[in-house]
């Protein structure tokens with residue numbers, strides 16, 4: 559169990575990237591969902607002991623992470639957002655190299671671990687190829703392979719699916735789901751579907767603050783009978799956005815279709831729809847942005 563209490567971090571430029579964050583994260587996949595700049599990477603880096611918070615505590619299965627960062631690192635697998643690879647080295651060679659750095663110095667043990675991970679991430683057939691020839695999805699799977707060296711108990715993956723095509727994304731998420739059965743996995747993403755598809759527990763973070771946390775379905779249930787949909791004309795759209803709490807807009811057959819949050823049917827043209835996690839996400843993100851804009855205006 560990872561327990562984060564009242565964590566705060568303000569950078570030297572005055573940005574409060576982590577604002578009083580308290581989270582309890584158990585076994586399985588935990589989705590940390592938020593827009594760009596929400597503070598996801600800052601939180602991930604802090605949990606991974608790559609930077610110190612200003613205040614607060616982090617414990618992992620009773621271990622005081624901030625007091626004993628080395629002890630946490632021995633149990634940690636981390637795939638950062640900007641994971642770079644040496645393009646002229648093969649997966650096999652680089653993974654062996656990382657394995658040595660992780661302390662797998664006995665040759666037999668290392669060979670076994672590296673082979674198992676190349677199999678698990680479906681890179682076995684491509685193991686001799688230079689990493690520079692890999693697709694985005696293959697590189698991310700290699701990133702997971704290196705994160706899993708040394709059998710970590712806590713795995714942190716920061717926005718791993720950005721830029722992957724649907725097939726690659728599915729392959730990657732399936733891999734994560736299998737890992738999530740055994741250890742704590744924290745997945746940060748701005749892609750709502752990643753969390754819907756994969757995570758039994760999640761939190762929405764905006765401007766450094768946790769706005770919702772728990773089971774996705776429980777959060778969705780709070781919106782039941784309050785989400786309405788209609789198709790509008792492009793000209794009428796700004797008026798709806800001004801008068802109503804428009805959660806999201808998408809084009810269907812070239813016309814804007816809007817989802818509105820309201821206690822009762824906003825007008826005759828609206829039909830009630832089953833809410834989903836995207837509605838939850840946008841309700842909170844929009845409310846946080848409106849609150850921030852109101853503060854700036856005041």
Ligand SMILES: Nc1ncnc2c1ncn2[C@@H]1O[C@H](COP(=O)(O)OP(=O)(O)OP(=O)(O)O)[C@@H](O)[C@H]1O
Pocket residue numbers: 569570571573574575592593594595596597598599600601639717748
């Ligand atoms: N080292 C730093 N120094 C100063 N400001 C920073 C630093 N790192 C991040 N920030 C700022 O802190 C805020 C949170 O950034 P962070 O990268 O943690 O968000 P994020 O949710 O991971 O965003 P993204 O999805 O774009 O990666 C942003 O306003 C960012 O500009």
